[in-house]
Amino acid sequence: MKRLPLTREQVQSVDQRAIQEYGMLGLVLMENAGRGAAEVIQRSASSGCIIVLCGKGNNGGDGYVIARHLDLMGRDVRVISVVPTDALSGDAAANANIALRADLDVHVVENQAEIEQLVGDADVIVDCLLGTGATGPLRGLYADAVRIANRTQATRIAIDVPTGIDVDTGTADLHTFNADLTITFVAEKIGFGLQQASQFLGQIELVSIGVPRKLLRQHGV
Numbered sequence: 001m002k003r004l005p006l007t008r009e010q011v012q013s014v015d016q017r018a019i020q021e022y023g024m025l026g027l028v029l030m031e032n033a034g035r036g037a038a039e040v041i042q043r044s045a046s047s048g049c050i051i052v053l054c055g056k057g058n059n060g061g062d063g064y065v066i067a068r069h070l071d072l073m074g075r076d077v078r079v080i081s082v083v084p085t086d087a088l089s090g091d092a093a094a095n096a097n098i099a100l101r102a103d104l105d106v107h108v109v110e111n112q113a114e115i116e117q118l119v120g121d122a123d124v125i126v127d128c129l130l131g132t133g134a135t136g137p138l139r140g141l142y143a144d145a146v147r148i149a150n151r152t153q154a155t156r157i158a159i160d161v162p163t164g165i166d167v168d169t170g171t172a173d174l175h176t177f178n179a180d181l182t183i184t185f186v187a188e189k190i191g192f193g194l195q196q197a198s199q200f201l202g203q204i205e206l207v208s209i210g211v212p213r214k215l216l217r218q219h220g221v
């Protein structure tokens with residue numbers, strides 16, 4: 001069944017209603033999202049060194065879950081955070097802390113030279129920089145990380161939305177993550193079908209975060 005695409009407001013409403021009306025925990029939704037994405041990554045890019053680029057919000061939080069599951073699958077995984085991990089909050093902070101306590105290979109970068117060095121000759125780059133909470137042009141190290149990732153020969157995988165794409169209008173930032181594969185949660189975003197977005201998405205894979213079918217139906221999904 002083809003699911004209808006959602007706006008930013010609709011997708012945020014699905015998450016919020018799952019938490020507030022159905023009593024699902026945000027951490028569980030993030031675990032479902034990250035684990036589902038890790039399984040798709042393992043299937044689509046089954047060998048080589050994986051870099052996970054993480055930002056400040058819940059998209060970054062997904063990145064720490066993805067890294068933990070890929071590590072459990074025996075993959076060589078390195079996380080690069082473009083913000084200090086103590087700037088994270090809520091579920092994203094919880095998953096960053098799990099990764100740190102578990103001695104996953106997490107690096108906080110302060111400049112573009114550090115990103116270049118750590119990305120090195122990665123085989124796979126996973127974009128967990130920004131998701132549905134992104135607004136305006138990419139700032140600071142977010143833009144640098146995207147620019148550096150796009151210059152590599154690695155397979156590029158975007159989580160939920162390629163960083164730089166506006167999920168509602170489909171417009172692409174000057175620096176937009178150029179994905180070979182976009183793993184998106186709940187449903188495609190309305191901007192995916194519009195304007196410049198399509199050239200940055202690559203193949204699209206949908207991953208369920210476990211919210212009940214009744215709630216999805218209420219949003220036309």
Ligand SMILES: NC(=O)C1=CN([C@@H]2O[C@H](COP(=O)(O)OP(=O)(O)OC[C@H]3O[C@@H](n4cnc5c(N)ncnc54)[C@H](OP(=O)(O)O)[C@@H]3O)[C@@H](O)[C@H]2O)[C@@H](O)CC1
Binds near residue numbers: 029134136140142
């Ligand atoms: N329970 C749920 O909801 C679930 C959500 N899930 C996941 O969460 C994602 C949405 O998470 P989110 O809302 O935290 O937004 P997200 O894009 O990660 O970060 C926004 C932050 O980044 C910053 N920032 C914004 N624009 C910027 C720019 N141009 N350039 C630089 N920085 C910028 C800004 O911080 P500021 O710098 O303003 O302090 C802002 O606070 C969603 O896509 C999905 O992947 C799944 O886990 C399933 C459960």
Ligand SMILES: [K+]
Binds near residue numbers: 059127129
């Ligand atoms: K992303």
